Structures are given as C-alpha cells and as structure tokens.
Amino acid sequence: MACVLLFCRLFPFSHRLTGTSICLLSLFLSYLCYCAIFPSGTVMQKPGDVATSCQRADGPKRRLQKSISCLLPADANPSRVDRAPRHKSNQRRPSTPQVVRNDTPSPPMSHLKFGHKKLPKAIIVGVKKGGTRAVLEFIRIHPDVRAAGTETHFFDRNYDRGLEWYRSLMPRTLESQITMEKTPSYFVTKETPRRISAMSQDTKLIVVVRDPVTRAISDYTQTLSKTPDLPSFQELAFRNQSLGMVDMSWNAIRIGLYALHLENWLRYFPLTQIHFVSGERLITDPAGELARVQDFLGLKRIVTDKHFYFNRTKGFPCLKKPESSGSPRCLGKSKGRTHVQIDRDAIEQLRDFYRPYNVKFYEMVGHDFKWE
Numbered sequence: 001m002a003c004v005l006l007f008c009r010l011f012p013f014s015h016r017l018t019g020t021s022i023c024l025l026s027l028f029l030s031y032l033c034y035c036a037i038f039p040s041g042t043v044m045q046k047p048g049d050v051a052t053s054c055q056r057a058d059g060p061k062r063r064l065q066k067s068i069s070c071l072l073p074a075d076a077n078p079s080r081v082d083r084a085p086r087h088k089s090n091q092r093r094p095s096t097p098q099v100v101r102n103d104t105p106s107p108p109m110s111h112l113k114f115g116h117k118k119l120p121k122a123i124i125v126g127v128k129k130g131g132t133r134a135v136l137e138f139i140r141i142h143p144d145v146r147a148a149g150t151e152t153h154f155f156d157r158n159y160d161r162g163l164e165w166y167r168s169l170m171p172r173t174l175e176s177q178i179t180m181e182k183t184p185s186y187f188v189t190k191e192t193p194r195r196i197s198a199m200s201q202d203t204k205l206i207v208v209v210r211d212p213v214t215r216a217i218s219d220y221t222q223t224l225s226k227t228p229d230l231p232s233f234q235e236l237a238f239r240n241q242s243l244g245m246v247d248m249s250w251n252a253i254r255i256g257l258y259a260l261h262l263e264n265w266l267r268y269f270p271l272t273q274i275h276f277v278s279g280e281r282l283i284t285d286p287a288g289e290l291a292r293v294q295d296f297l298g299l300k301r302i303v304t305d306k307h308f309y310f311n312r313t314k315g316f317p318c319l320k321k322p323e324s325s326g327s328p329r330c331l332g333k334s335k336g337r338t339h340v341q342i343d344r345d346a347i348e349q350l351r352d353f354y355r356p357y358n359v360k361f362y363e364m365v366g367h368d369f370k371w372e
C-alpha cells in the first residue's frame with residue numbers, strides 16, 4: 001500500500017486511470033517491493049527438504065530433478081556429496097555430511113576383507129577317486145578351516161609359478177584358522193613330497209584311500225564318461241588277461257599301489273604327519289572319519305553326526321547344513337557315479353594282484369583297511 005501512495009505522489013495524473021488499472025498496477029508494484037525486500041534463496045525450508053527433492057530425482061522424474069534439486073550447489077546436495085572430489089586438507093569441509101552419512105547405507109560385511117592369504121597348513125594329497133572332495137567339503141564346515149575350492153595342482157603342474165602364486169590361490173584366514181587345499185594327483189607324483197617339505201616340513205598330509213580295485217573302476221568310469229570310445233577296462237588293465245598279467249603302467253592300476261607311493265613320502269615326512277582316511281568308512285560313517293581328521297588337525301570336534309544325513313536317492317551321506325546356505329547339500333553328479341560292470345574273473349585277478357601291495361601298505365601305516 002505504501003508503494004501505491006508513493007506512486008500517486010510521483011504521478012499526480014494517475015487519478016485518470018480506471019479502478020481496475022490501479023489495482024493491477026498496485027499489485028505489480030507490491031511484487032517489486034517484495035522482491036527487493038526478500039532476494040531469492042532466502043526462503044526458509046524445512047530441514048530435509050533438499051534431500052527429499054534430490055532423492056525424488058532418482059525416480060522417473062529424472063529431468064525434473066536436474067532442473068530443480070540438482071541446481072543446488074554440490075555441498076548442499078546430499079546426492080552429490082559422495083561423488084564430489086576429495087577436498088584438500090586446507091579447505092573447509094562442507095557442513096552437511098552428517099545428515100548425508102546417516103542416509104548412506106553401510107557396506108555389507110561381506111565386502112570387508114579379513115585375515116591374510118596363507119600357505120596351506122594341511123593338504124589332502126590323494127588318492128584320486130578315494131573320496132577327497134567329500135573330506136574337503138566336510139572338514140571345511142569347521143569354523144577353523146578355510147580351503148581353496150579348486151584343485152591347485154601347484155606341486156605337480158604349476159610348481160614353476162612359485163609359492164607366491166600358490167598363496168594367492170588360498171582364501172583369507174584369521175590367525176586361528178588353518179588353510180587347506182586338495183589335489184589328489186600329488187600322492188602319485190614323484191617330486192611332490194620333496195616340494196611340499198621344501199615349503200614346510202610341518203605340513204600335515206591327508207590321504208583318502210579306497211580299495212584299489214574299486215578305485216581303478218571308478219577312475220575308468222570317469223574317463224569313459226569323457227571319452228566314450230575308450231577301450232574296455234579289461235583291455236587296459238591286463239597285458240594278458242588269460243595269464244593274469246596286469247598292466248602296471250596304466251595309471252588307473254598304478255595309482256592303487258599305495259605302498260610304493262607311500263615309500264616316497266616317508267623319505268620326507270614322518271608317518272605321524274600323514275593321516276589316512278578310509279574311503280569306505282567315509283561313506284558308512286562320515287562323522288567317525290571326520291572326528292579323526294579333526295583330531296589329526298588339532299581341531300575341536302565340531303563336525304559331528306549332527307551335520308550329516310544319508311540321502312537314499314544319492315546313496316551317499318550329504319551335508320545337512322553347509323557353510324554358506326541354509327539348505328542340505330550333496331556332492332555333485334560326478335561323485336557317486338554308477339560304475340561300469342566288470343566281470344568277476346577280472347575283479348578276482350586284480351584282487352590277487354593288489355593283495356601283497358595292500359598287505360605291505362597295512363603294515364606300513366599300522367592299520368588293516370580290509371580290502372578283500
């Protein structure tokens with residue numbers, strides 16, 4: 001109103017204007033006065049208004065966001081603070097981060113890396129098709145055990161890559177945890193015992209052994225599944241079947257000569273540092289075998305019969321509750337295959353062939369595995 005009176009004083013002829021024109025003119029002048037008194041940007045906002053407007057911009061109204069909330073200076077705009085370049089130490093920090101940090105979700109714990117990658121303290125060195133995967137999967141549910149998931153083949157195929165490469169394959173462990181890996185071919189590789197002892201003479205070794213005849217048939221069944229045009233088992237296993245001459249150079253046969261391979265290991269490790277798991281008992285009594293493995297590794301007996309159930313469909317024990325999920329779990333399809341049928345005569349001949357080696361092996365380890 002003051003503006004209207006002022007206007008009348010300055011322009012005395014204004015009485016000639018119509019009432020409507022005066023009204024419009026006075027409204028316009030009022031607006032000018034208002035703008036002069038309250039310059040833009042000093043309008044009060046409720047705390048949180050800025051954040052709200054910027055958060056909306058993440059939705060479908062992205063353009064609107066750009067035009068309104070994101071025209072605010074960076075340090076007043078919470079959605080931009082995290083992305084802004086770091087301030088130099090002598091510059092003042094913006095005053096808003098408190099509110100912004102509260103709105104930012106914390107990173108999940110799984111993103112944080114605890115512990116260090118360490119060389120294994122214990123290795124499952126064999127034997128192929130003995131049940132090595134079952135032992136590793138069962139022992140790694142123990143909270144003090146961490147294991148490399150895949151076979152590293154460091155000591156047989158990748159030794160030239162060096163120990164640092166090997167260590168990089170290991171999972172991170174806390175001080176209280178032991179690192180493990182399994183590569184079943186180690187047991188029959190000549191250089192492996194020397195190489196493992198060069199890494200550490202204290203390495204604990206686990207060998208899962210199984211009746212060498214069924215082990216050979218299991219080995220052959222696996223190869224056949226990958227190479228269907230393979231010669232028959234008998235053709236590969238015997239030089240001359242009618243004379244009972246076994247072909248010891250065939251890998252599937254050679255691996256089962258446990259006593260010979262063990263002699264090589266005993267040149268580098270005392271027997272007390274090698275633990276033998278019965279592949280047969282691992283199926284009939286997994287908790288019993290795992291109790292002995294835990295004792296050997298100096299671990300508290302945490303993996304017990306509570307962790308296993310017998311899966312009738314699979315025909316094998318499975319884990320009730322594995323490490324990372326809440327559902328039961330059996331080993332994969334390549335574990336527990338139906339074996340190729342081999343005639344009784346061939347099996348008897350192979351039993352005769354292996355008997356002296358088995359007896360020697362029982363004597364060496366001080367345990368009768370009763371492979372008949």
Ligand SMILES: Nc1ncnc2c1ncn2[C@@H]1O[C@H](COP(=O)(O)OS(=O)(=O)O)[C@@H](OP(=O)(O)O)[C@H]1O
Nearest residue numbers: 128129130131132133134218316317331335336337
């Ligand atoms: N719980 C359980 N589930 C499935 N399979 C089991 C289990 N426990 C021992 N086994 C036996 O493990 C045999 C495979 O041995 P490996 O894991 O040492 O095989 S491999 O060398 O790694 O290929 C596999 O041999 P095949 O039966 O001949 O397939 C199984 O007999």
